[in-house]
Amino acid sequence: MKKILLIAMFLLVGITIYKAIPTKQLASPTGKPFVIPVTQNWSEFQQQKIQQKESYIADNQEAFDWFADYAFSQTDGTPFIILKLLPIIAPELWGSEENFLDVVGLFKDTRQENYPIARGIGISGLARIEPMGKIDYTSFTCGACHIGRVIDQNNKIHYIDGGVNTEFNIVAYRVKTYQTLQKIIGDESDPIKQQQLLENAFLTALEKAISVSDSYFYNEYKNDVVNFDLAYEKNQIKLFIEKSGSLIGDFYKTTTQDYTGYAALLDKNYKGFQTRSLEGFPGMADATGIFTVNSYNDAHSTFFGKLFSKHILPSSPGITDFMTVWRQDERKAHWDNSHQTLINGGGQYNGNIPIPMYRNMAAQLTIGLDDNDLRVSAFSVELLDKLPASVYPFDVNVELAKKGEALFADNCAQCHQPFNGKVYSNLGVNLDRSYVVNTLIRKGGISGFFKECSTQTKVELYGEQVKPCAQFGGVSLEGKEDLIMSPNNQHHGYNARPLSGIWAQAPYLHNGSVPTIYHLLVPNERPTTFIKSQLTYDQTYLGYQWVQDNHQTVSAEHSYVFDTKSFETFSNKGHDQDVNENGIEYKLNWSDDKPGAMAIIEYLKTL
Template sequence: MNHPLFKISAVVLPIIGLLAYGKVSGLFDSRLEAPKSTYVKPVPKDWVLAQAKRRADIADHIDTFQVNYDHFANFPVSETNGIPLIVLKLLPEVAPEYWGDEDNFLSVMGLFHDERLVGYPFPRGIGFTGLVRKDLTADIDYASFTCGGCHIGRVRLPSGEFEYLDGGINSEFNVIGYRERIVQSLNKIYGNETDESAKKQLVVDAFLTALDKVEAQDPNYFYNNYQYDGRVFDANYEAAQIQLFKNDATDIIAEFVTHQENVYASWVTLTEKLYPNIKDRINSGFAGMEDAIGFNAATAFQTFDEKMTTKLIAPLVMPASHGVTDIMVVWDQDSHDPVWNEDETRLINGGGQWNGHIPLPMYKNIAAQITLGFDNIDISVSAHAEKVLQKLPPAIYPFDVDVDLAKTGQQLFKDNCADCHQPNNGRVYSIMGTDMGRAKVAGTVITVGAQASFAGDANCSPTTTIEMEGKQVQPCAEYKGVSLVGQSKQVMLPPRVQNGYNALPFPGLWAQAPYLHNGSVPTLYHMLVPNERPDVFVKSQLDFDTQLVGFKWELDNWDEQEGYVFDTQSSPSISNAGHDKDITLDGKTYKLDWSDDKQSVWALLEYLKTL
């Protein structure tokens, strides 16, 4: 399953030829549309009962789709790629200054221990190949991030306990920070050594020394004697894994070093080109944010033969614009998904990402897996995720709501917001005043490459067959009853028709703070009252501001133990401008700036809590 953004040189030259002869127009004839009617979710009569019912619905849904949920939440995105599990868990031994303590060592990058995952040897968000590999003795275990690493979040309740947000946003997760810490750990081991072979030998020695230490101390150090679905990761399993690792440690560790350094160097290449104002800051990553398409494109560029003419290739492969965004919620995917037009030739009435350029849910999931930088991904993870996420209920607002005030806000929402923020609205909006970088990031080469590969044999063609729950299935054979044979143009829509942002529906809106595509507005209050938006605030805290509706954001009294400072004026890519002036669409004026009507603001906020 070699992905084009890593093997993209194979498609660049053919695309150049197609462009030269003007033969790609047929690839670019899809456009998502807006629904024809307006829906407004009513306010529940009894908020306490509504909370209890939603929580029960979530639990019932996960129980019904437990196998699918496990793949989404806990399973690695690749069966053959990743970081060697033994290497991952030895990082705090070889470079403790860059990692947290003991089994909580990945907390520094925002992964946390979910109390519901009893006995698991890693925090939520790390999977390993032993969970899925058919022959448990065939290879060492590799670890990789799971879908749940990004999409299971949490909020702290007044009691100090956490409520978990399945399908929500892990606003603490910093994947770039993780990559930076690995490179820092390697540099610590290198010291002043400059010879490449000597440097790699230093790394081999450091990890083998650490391995001998922990092996002598605890026979269950790596797996915690974990068991899952009849698989037992006990001391015997661990000893066998250690021996497999030692048998080929030099090559395993050398490959790990090369891959990690190249991956991080790719990100630095991207930031120097697209984030010159904040390149030093963004090289450490923003928790809860990513530039997925840019990262993949930069990695592809980094792998080109140095003899190739980079001046020709770079403008084609590297994005022309920055594309850093907040991680999105993925619950209730059915409210985002498109449908077919009457003659079943193109997709309408749906979106999905910030600009809806990947409309089909299966391929949205595949794109997310590929973001992690592997040549080979496990397609079944995407298929399981599609199944569990389609109708996964959004997290319910866990605090009190003034139902009467919310009913007043419901009418205000209907009059000013509902026409755009509809379920399955595929229309893109380019007049909102927000930074347009993310809408422009997927250029022609990236689009054609994705169309060719996502729906090709390398990833998931209509004939790709996988095993799911004991059955052989073809997850990319059709969509909503329509064959996807010959429909690769639906995989990623062309930039010229997606030049803007979706007005996304609002299931679980309260938990999606901060707001705008780039997470630059801390609360819903500041969305409605743009003249009070702070230029600088704290992101990724877990306490909640129930008055303004967003996670705690004030710089005052911030104890620096949680979250980080976010300066929206430091780069156009994270500007907090936009959605701040009244607009007229199709002859109707919509109020976006409520600064002169605070009474309505409080009513709207109360209603938005209930979605």
């Protein structure tokens, strides 16, 4: 029943909040937008912003670690040993010996010396008080989607903390895991024999792993908190062998359930596109989430459940690009004068979860675990509130940027400013993502969120017991559960977000259908198809390299052809005609003024 009540949480992936770095879009006392002029010494300013972000993370290191590295659950997920045995069982499906998860776009972060697995995989042992007593589980972390990379002209990698991992393909991970297990059981249909085949395969792989290295699993990793030495590894292997039957059986059940539930979602909302969808789209995900499709499975397995289970899945495709998550303070909702309604906020693309804690929980709970560690969401609130955006890592023509600054102020800043909670439905973009929450889903989501984190729920942060869902903005949330998700008629469209770090959000529009800012501003040149998920950068047009780049040397295998006409939800239409807001005309289509478009592009690099 708990799962049924939580069905909406996963429709809401995409925690998004922004910061304007050198040039903030603000509202003056008269209501007219203004911008802080860009610096004249770009190189000096660039280094200053790099240092500012590094200092901020250092000052908030514990919160950053929970955001980047900590598992979403202490007692649920994929057992760590099982995860690291997958490439031994099916090497043809997984990646390199150095990092088998590179095949699904999770990379080794050079800043994590000796970390035993790719960035974006959390190990429960990192956060346990008594790590020797229980088996280690893994899950994706916030960093899986929100720590990205870009390669500069010198082939140097820059990490984008709080940005977008354009390489991560969560669907490919689910599919490859399912295929690995299917390889083991083959045509066997008897559940008892299937279990025996699975146990034999994993225990045989375990013996092989141990023969390869005494530290095959943990690489003797240690930091200021944990020490995964040989004794720790030996103990984990012992615990795994003792519980191998139940651990492997549960893993098979969960993996199969995730796969079949996602297939049901594809059959409902991706007719004719199921096969391509099963390949996944790096840097993108359907906002529905695993938990919701599992709820569909649970309901569909009963007679009465079949009568309403179709309503558990949304009626529209929810696939969107991952989002940058820095500077939540610029996306923070406010209370009205009566302290009964939240206004002028925003969150994910359509802003339907205004409170940061619940917005973070939506991303965390989408994984579908039964026992969630709410410290991840609570620490993320602490980190992301003022986490600086990553500064543009290339050169800027400051004189041209100054010209663009004025054009931006006249045509863009009125909408793209902090605290603009308006949802726009008049820009001609595909609205599928904004319709994934229906009345039933909203009701279930509110109930489920509050059951997970009520006003009385306590977690430990910085050594103290706190209630992360007790209040917001200094106002008690007691009796205000209905505010967890905005009313359905208020999010059928998309927010105009502040544009800090906009260079790192490429490609553009909510569905990633426009490769560069140039193509956003000059819509008559938008390509129907382009290359997505490359790491090299188009400094002229402002976006990741969108044509084939034969010189890229890192993770080129994750790039793929994105066809905006292959599926209606991928339409690249919209934000392509001038609009009138409150009697004022704003220029969105710069096809007749390309020099103006290039000036705006140069200015946007500085945000």
